[in-house]
Amino acid sequence: MTAAQYLESNKQKFLDELFELLRIPSISADTAYKGDVEAAAFYIKDKLIAAGADKVEICPTAGNPIVYGEKIIDPNLPTVLVYGHYDVQPAVPLELWDTPPFEPTIRATEVHPNGAIFARGACDDKGQVYMHVKAFEIMMATGTLACNVKFMIEGEEEVGSTNLGPFCIANKERLKADVVLISDTSIIANDTPSIDCGLRGLSYVEVEVTGPNRDLHSGVYGGAVANPINILAKMIASMHDDKNHITIPGFYDKVLELSAAERAEINKAPFNLEEYKKDLGIGDVWGEEGFNVLERTGIRPTLDCNGIWGGYIGEGAKTVLPSKAFAKISMRLVPNQDSHSITELFQKHFESIAPAGVKVVVKPHHGGEPVVTPIDSKAYLAAEKAMETTYGKKPIPTRGGGSIPIVALFERELGLKSVLMGFGLDSDALHSPNEHYGLFNYYKGIETITYFFQYFAAK
Amino acid sequence: MTAAQYLESNKQKFLDELFELLRIPSISADTAYKGDVEAAAFYIKDKLIAAGADKVEICPTAGNPIVYGEKIIDPNLPTVLVYGHYDVQPAVPLELWDTPPFEPTIRATEVHPNGAIFARGACDDKGQVYMHVKAFEIMMATGTLACNVKFMIEGEEEVGSTNLGPFCIANKERLKADVVLISDTSIIANDTPSIDCGLRGLSYVEVEVTGPNRDLHSGVYGGAVANPINILAKMIASMHDDKNHITIPGFYDKVLELSAAERAEINKAPFNLEEYKKDLGIGDVWGEEGFNVLERTGIRPTLDCNGIWGGYIGEGAKTVLPSKAFAKISMRLVPNQDSHSITELFQKHFESIAPAGVKVVVKPHHGGEPVVTPIDSKAYLAAEKAMETTYGKKPIPTRGGGSIPIVALFERELGLKSVLMGFGLDSDALHSPNEHYGLFNYYKGIETITYFFQYFAAK
Numbered sequence: 001m002t003a004a005q006y007l008e009s010n011k012q013k014f015l016d017e018l019f020e021l022l023r024i025p026s027i028s029a030d031t032a033y034k035g036d037v038e039a040a041a042f043y044i045k046d047k048l049i050a051a052g053a054d055k056v057e058i059c060p061t062a063g064n065p066i067v068y069g070e071k072i073i074d075p076n077l078p079t080v081l082v083y084g085h086y087d088v089q090p091a092v093p094l095e096l097w098d099t100p101p102f103e104p105t106i107r108a109t110e111v112h113p114n115g116a117i118f119a120r121g122a123c124d125d126k127g128q129v130y131m132h133v134k135a136f137e138i139m140m141a142t143g144t145l146a147c148n149v150k151f152m153i154e155g156e157e158e159v160g161s162t163n164l165g166p167f168c169i170a171n172k173e174r175l176k177a178d179v180v181l182i183s184d185t186s187i188i189a190n191d192t193p194s195i196d197c198g199l200r201g202l203s204y205v206e207v208e209v210t211g212p213n214r215d216l217h218s219g220v221y222g223g224a225v226a227n228p229i230n231i232l233a234k235m236i237a238s239m240h241d242d243k244n245h246i247t248i249p250g251f252y253d254k255v256l257e258l259s260a261a262e263r264a265e266i267n268k269a270p271f272n273l274e275e276y277k278k279d280l281g282i283g284d285v286w287g288e289e290g291f292n293v294l295e296r297t298g299i300r301p302t303l304d305c306n307g308i309w310g311g312y313i314g315e316g317a318k319t320v321l322p323s324k325a326f327a328k329i330s331m332r333l334v335p336n337q338d339s340h341s342i343t344e345l346f347q348k349h350f351e352s353i354a355p356a357g358v359k360v361v362v363k364p365h366h367g368g369e370p371v372v373t374p375i376d377s378k379a380y381l382a383a384e385k386a387m388e389t390t391y392g393k394k395p396i397p398t399r400g401g402g403s404i405p406i407v408a409l410f411e412r413e414l415g416l417k418s419v420l421m422g423f424g425l426d427s428d429a430l431h432s433p434n435e436h437y438g439l440f441n442y443y444k445g446i447e448t449i450t451y452f453f454q455y456f457a458a459k
Numbered sequence: 460m461t462a463a464q465y466l467e468s469n470k471q472k473f474l475d476e477l478f479e480l481l482r483i484p485s486i487s488a489d490t491a492y493k494g495d496v497e498a499a500a501f502y503i504k505d506k507l508i509a510a511g512a513d514k515v516e517i518c519p520t521a522g523n524p525i526v527y528g529e530k531i532i533d534p535n536l537p538t539v540l541v542y543g544h545y546d547v548q549p550a551v552p553l554e555l556w557d558t559p560p561f562e563p564t565i566r567a568t569e570v571h572p573n574g575a576i577f578a579r580g581a582c583d584d585k586g587q588v589y590m591h592v593k594a595f596e597i598m599m600a601t602g603t604l605a606c607n608v609k610f611m612i613e614g615e616e617e618v619g620s621t622n623l624g625p626f627c628i629a630n631k632e633r634l635k636a637d638v639v640l641i642s643d644t645s646i647i648a649n650d651t652p653s654i655d656c657g658l659r660g661l662s663y664v665e666v667e668v669t670g671p672n673r674d675l676h677s678g679v680y681g682g683a684v685a686n687p688i689n690i691l692a693k694m695i696a697s698m699h700d701d702k703n704h705i706t707i708p709g710f711y712d713k714v715l716e717l718s719a720a721e722r723a724e725i726n727k728a729p730f731n732l733e734e735y736k737k738d739l740g741i742g743d744v745w746g747e748e749g750f751n752v753l754e755r756t757g758i759r760p761t762l763d764c765n766g767i768w769g770g771y772i773g774e775g776a777k778t779v780l781p782s783k784a785f786a787k788i789s790m791r792l793v794p795n796q797d798s799h800s801i802t803e804l805f806q807k808h809f810e811s812i813a814p815a816g817v818k819v820v821v822k823p824h825h826g827g828e829p830v831v832t833p834i835d836s837k838a839y840l841a842a843e844k845a846m847e848t849t850y851g852k853k854p855i856p857t858r859g860g861g862s863i864p865i866v867a868l869f870e871r872e873l874g875l876k877s878v879l880m881g882f883g884l885d886s887d888a889l890h891s892p893n894e895h896y897g898l899f900n901y902y903k904g905i906e907t908i909t910y911f912f913q914y915f916a917a918k
Contacts, residue, residue, distance in 0.1 A: 029775030090777055096674070159775055186679070200678060204776045213740030215555070215891040219659060220645070222791050223761035224752040226745035229786070230695060230764050237696035240689070281672030284815035286685035293683040302682035305689050306779050307770035312787060316488030316618055317663045317824040318549055319789055320765050320890050327688070328771060330778055332681050356743035365776040431779050432674040 003450050006138045011443065014134045015117075017047065018442070021086070021126050022104040022119040028064060028087035028159045037155050040086040040126075041065045044133065044153050051137035053151065059171075061163035064155030068174070071140070072148045077457060079148035081177035081416065083406065084129025084184065085157035088121035089431045096433035111190065111427055112438040123424040123437035128183040129153055131423070131442060135449035144450065146457035150177055154406075157184075160204070160366020161406050168413040179379035180410050181452065183445060185422030188398065190440055192270060193391040195383055196420040198298065198399035199407055201333030201370035203343040204306075207350060208361045209235070209325045215311075218321040226357030228325040229310045235353055235360075236327060239303050243289040246303050246331075248349045251342065256335045258299055266294055269398050279427065298399030302332045328365075339367030339405075368405020373418055379456060383421045386451035390444055421452065462909050465597045470902065473593045474576075476506065477901070480545075480585050481563040481578040487523060487546035487618045496614050499545040499585075500524045503592065503612050510596035512610065518630075520622035523614030527633070530599070531607045536916060538607035540636035540875065541595075542865065543588025543643065544616035547580035548890045555892035565898070570649065570886055575895040582883040582896035587642040588612055590882070590901060594908035603909065605916035609636055613865075616643075619663070619825020620865050627872040638838035639869050640911065642904060644881030647857065649899055651729060652850040654842055655879040657757065657858035658866055660792030660829035662802040663765075666809060667820045668694070668784045677780040685816030687784040688769045694812055694819075695786060698762050702748035705762050705790075707808045710801065715794045717758055725753055728857050738886065757858030761791040787824075798826030798864075827864020832877055838915060842880045845910035849903055880911065 007014075026040035027033040041058055044067045048056045053069035064087060072079070091101035099105045104119035117127065132151070139145035152175065154164050168175060185196040211228040212221070241247050258266070271294055277285065287296040296302075310325030312318035333342055347362040354360040374380060375397045387395040407418045423445035429435045466473075485499035486492040500517055503526045507515045512528035523546065531538070550560035558564045563578035576586065591610070598604035611634065613623050627634060644655040670687040671680070700706050717725070730753055736744065746755040755761075769784030771777035790801055806821040813819040833839060834856045846854040866877045882904035888894045 029777060030773060089779075090771065090773055090775075092771070092773060093674075158777075202678070202778070204778070206776075211741065214888060214893075215552075216739070217885075217890040218761075218763045218765060218789060219661070219791055220885050220889070221739075221756065222763045222789075223755040223759055224744050224746045225739060225741065226743075227763045229767050230699070230762075233692040233695035233764065233767070234699075236689060236692035240693075280675075280680075280684060282670065282684065282816050283818075284685075285683050286814065286816040287683045296682040297680065300682055302677075303689075304677045304681045304686045304780055305692065305770060306677060306777060306781070307772045308688045308692070308784065309768045309772040311764060311766035312549065312551070313766045313768040313785075314489060314549055314551060316549075317665075317787065317789070318488060318617075318765060318890065319661070319663070321763055322765070325767065326772075328776065330677060330681075330776070332678055355745065357741050357745040359742075426676075426679050429673060430679070431676040431777065434673075 001142055003138050003142050003144050006142050007443065007446060014446070018117070018127060018130050019104045021130060022117070022121055023102055025102045026087050026155065027090050028156050029090050037064050037087060041067050041155055044086050047133050048151060051133060052140040053136070059167065061167055063163045066155070066164070066167055067153040068151065070150040071145065073145060074148070077147040079150060079177040080453065080456060081150045081152060081175060081180045082132045083180050083182045084132060084153050085125045085155065086129065086153055087155040087158050088126065089124070089158050091120045093433060098434055106439065109436070111425060112436070112440065114440050116436040116438045117442070118434055118436045120435055122435050123428045124430040124435065125157065125184045127437040127442055128423060128445065131183060131445040131449055135446045138446070138450055139453060144454070146454050150175065157406070160368065161409070162366060164406055165409055165413060168409065172414065175414055177416060180416050180418040182404065182418055182420050183422050184404055185420045186424045186426050187422065188270060188396060189425065190438065193387045193393055193395035194269070194398045195380070195387070195395045196422060197375050197397045198372045199370060199404050199420070200301070201337060201339050201408070202330060202368045202405060203333065203339050203346060204328070204330040204365040204367065205343060205346055206328050206363045206365060207326065210323060210359045211357060212321070212323055215323050216321040218319045221321050225321060226355060227321050228358055229322060231355060231358050232310065232325040232327060235350065236305060238353060244287055246301065248345050250345050251301070254336045255301060263295065266298055266399055269294060269396055299334055301334050301337060303329065305329050333370045335370045335372055337370060339369055343367055369408030371407045371411065373407065373420060377417060379417070379419045382452050382456035383419045385455045386448045389451050390448045421448070460601055462597050462601050462603050465601050466902065466905060473905070477576070477586060477589050478563045480589060481576070481580055482561055484561045485546050485614065486549050487615050488549050496523050496546055500526050500614055503545050506592050507610060510592060511599040512595070518626065520626055522622045525614070525623070525626055526612040527610065529609040530604065532604060533607070536606040538609060538636040539912065539915060540609045540611060540634060540639045541591045542639050542641045543591060543612050544584045544614065545588065545612055546614040546617050547585065548583070548617050550579045552892065557893055568895070570884060571895070571897040571899065574898045576898065576901070577893055577895040579894055581894050582887045583889040583894065584616065584643045586896040586901055587882060587904065590642060590904040590908055594905045597905070597909055598912060603913070605913050609634065616865070619827065620868070621825060623865055624868055624872060627868065631873065634873055636875060639875050639877040641863065641877055641879050642881045643863055644879045645883045645885050646881065647729060647855060648884065649897065652846045652852055652854035653728070653857045654839070654846070654854045655881060656834050656856045657831045658829060658863050658879070660796060660798050660867070661789060661827045661864060662792060662798050662805060663787070663789040663824040663826065664802060664805060665787050665822045665824060666785065668813070669782060669818045670816060671780070671782055674782050675780040677778045680780050684780060685814060686780050687817055688781060690814060690817050691769065691784040691786060694809065695764060697812060703746055705760065707804050709804050710760070713795045713797070714760060722754065725757055725858055728753060728855055758793055760793050760796060762788065764788050792829045794829045794831055796829060798828055802826055828867035830866045830870065832866065832879060836876060838876065838878045841911055841915035842878045844914045845907045848910050849907045880907070882907070
């Protein structure tokens with residue numbers, strides 16, 4: 001049986017198994033789901049074993065476990081280290097999901113006329129990581145695995161991969177490989193394949209502003225006591241100037257400015273501003289003066305509030321002058337900014353702009369480094385050829401806005417470059433209610449991965 | 460038996476009854492407590508009947524009912540209309556209460572060494588309104604009621620008294636009186652009695668800022684799409700200039716500027732800035748340039764956020780660029796601003812400053828008009844003399860920062876002036892966790908009210 005025949009006759013099974021994985025609410029940001037996170041790890045482990053992997057193991061860490069497995073067919077052949085994550089983003093706000101986030105269902109959409117799987121993690125990253133497990137099963141079952149493979153599937157990607165670095169350091173020998181292959185990014189469209197070759201880094205902090213030592217009656221005290229919500233709003237507002245530059249001193253010092261030629265390269269990607277605005281339902285785009293949308297999301301750093309809360313947020317009215325207000329703030333970073341320094345700059349600046357009437361605390365969450373991956377390596381060329389084979393078109397190299405902090409980590413700790421061969425779409429509502437992943441993308445991904453191994457193993 | 464003897468021998472009973480009332484969570488802002496709100500109305504009704512009131516009735520309105528009762532001893536004698544409210548503020552955040560908000564307990568505090576009752580509504584306004592019911596019982600039981608009395612106790616004060624206006628208009632004859640007596644304000648300290656003679660008005664709005672039509676991945680879209688939290692922060696920040704003046708065009712047009720003599724009068728109230736800061740745990744006060752704390756809270760309008768929310772507010776980190784952000788914003792008003800016009804000015808301004816990338820909706824909640832009450836009326840002088848009798852000191856006339864919108868309403872609809880003879884303390888944590896009311900204040904209030912009736916009835 002050929003690989004293509006095996007895939008064709010196992011489509012329903014591959015889908016049923018993914019559904020089972022998607023039903024496990026493995027939310028890493030909330031410790032209440034600790035048991036589910038572990039259940040997802042065990043599910044991946046079982047399927048790797050069933051597909052024929054050796055030395056499969058649930059490796060404990062200080063946080064969530066990492067699933068490892070490998071198949072060494074010949075030590076003289078190249079080795080691909082497949083990375084992915086089985087944890088998912090929180091599913092709130094639940095009321096905005098058309099179907100429950102952990103009860104996967106298939107529905108057609110405009111860009112997925114043949115149906116898409118709706119569930120938290122459908123695309124990010126359970127759907128994409130599971131393609132690798134199934135591609136491996138195909139190659140094992142049909143005797144077409146052409147080189148060695150190692151799997152490292154973690155459970156803390158959505159909370160900063162805190163324990164992956166120590167794991168890599170402690171397992172350098174075991175993780176030896178020639179390249180890391182990751183499917184956790186997007187293509188431009190189902191008829192326009194692309195490969196991400198630049199990723200933004202991330203600094204993520206939580207801030208707390210405290211005014212009076214207790215909630216106050218806004219009538220009795222209002223006007224004489226600094227209101228932490230108003231102050232927090234003022235502080236957040238001051239983080240951008242009127243050209244939407246970020247005002248933290250030193251923030252742009254290490255930003256790599258691209259040449260006109262490099263900017264022109266980026267702007268070759270197909271982009272339609274009117275469609276972009278229509279898709280998002282916005283009257284206009286917004287951002288740093290002097291850059292367009294592709295540049296703002298690809299090569300420029302940002303500062304966004306991801307959450308804010310304080311005071312009375314229930315039904316009706318309460319005339320309270322609250323004691324505290326909070327915000328979660330993240331900054332996307334570009335080469336050569338580094339997450340640790342930017343977090344420090346933020347902290348220093350945020351504390352310095354707090355007026356006398358309040359106290360502020362800045363708590364760093366997690367970070368990740370920006371990276372640029374090569375587009376002339378053997379692995380990149382194998383991925384390019386694999387996509388050209390399955391899509392009938394050469395993929396476009398793009399700069400992605402998201403962060404996969406582990407790419408920098410692999411380079412630093414394992415000396416390995418990565419190839420980001422992802423298959424999702426930006427419109428798949430990653431991190432949002434109604435996340436989904438096209439059936440077309442799921443099966444096309446599995447097929448493309450088998451070609452990648454074939455081309456990468458070739459002399 | 461004298462009034463004083465009756466009070467002395469019924470202290471425990473008066474306390475037990477108040478506890479029973481405080482156990483009813485009559486939160487008017489949240490419709491989930493509708494049944495409790497009604498239970499509180501019935502409790503007041505029963506106690507008025509038991510004390511000897513006539514024509515006691517639960518009067519339905521479009522919202523929560525109003526309890527009415529009266530005792531006309533002689534149509535030729537003056538009539539006091541007692542107003543109060545049996546509804547309370549929400550009790551959230553519950554985790555900041557040392558004891559549950561609806562299980563009253565007594566504990567001593569620094570300013571209440573003889574004990575204070577801790578419960579939501581202990582002071583605002585169940586404790587204070589119930590003093591009137593018990594003062595009435597005393598006067599009835601001891602044959603000392605010296606003039607007529609009518610009670611109008613409502614259940615929507617904390618949500619803007621929406622249905623009190625229509626009730627007053629529809630019951631003008633029944634509500635005929637010579638003065639309205641209200642205990643819903645504070646004195647300066649337990650050894651420094653005072654009477655509020657100015658109250659700020661209120662405009663309360665809720666705003667919603669919508670950016671993209673769905674929550675987005677902040678890595679993929681961040682930097683190119685207006686983030687509604689950042690925009691809301693910018694809009695809120697812009698509502699005050701660098702002198703903390705409010706920037707809404709026309710906002711100050713009708714503000715009554717006080718003369719130097721009037722400002723001097725207000726500044727006669729005892730005030731210690733260091734103690735004020737220490738009590739609130741703040742490094743400095745804050746507010747409009749050119750005014751001190753007493754002026755900022757007494758004679759100047761304000762704009763405060765009472766609540767804000769948007770994006771991910773759970774544990775950990777979520778890199779979301781949210782679709783929506785919300786805030787509850789209230790403005791305290793002074794003579795001669797009016798609530799309706801200020802709400803309109805806010806709405807117009809807020810809509811005008813929204814950038815193209817977002818849509819905003821402003822939803823007015825409730826409002827109330829600012830008032831100044833006379834300090835030379837027969838009723839004010841009776842209150843002054845009553846306090847002088849029980850406290851041994853003449854009360855100081857003060858300008859309060861809070862809003863009791865119904866004072867303007869009574870003037871407009873019933874042609875009646877009010878006397879604001881309250882007995883709480885600003886430090887009693889009204890609208891806050893651990894609200895409390897001194898036992899000293901509760902009994903002193905009951906005693907003072909009986910004297911008020913005596914002096915007011917005197918020729």
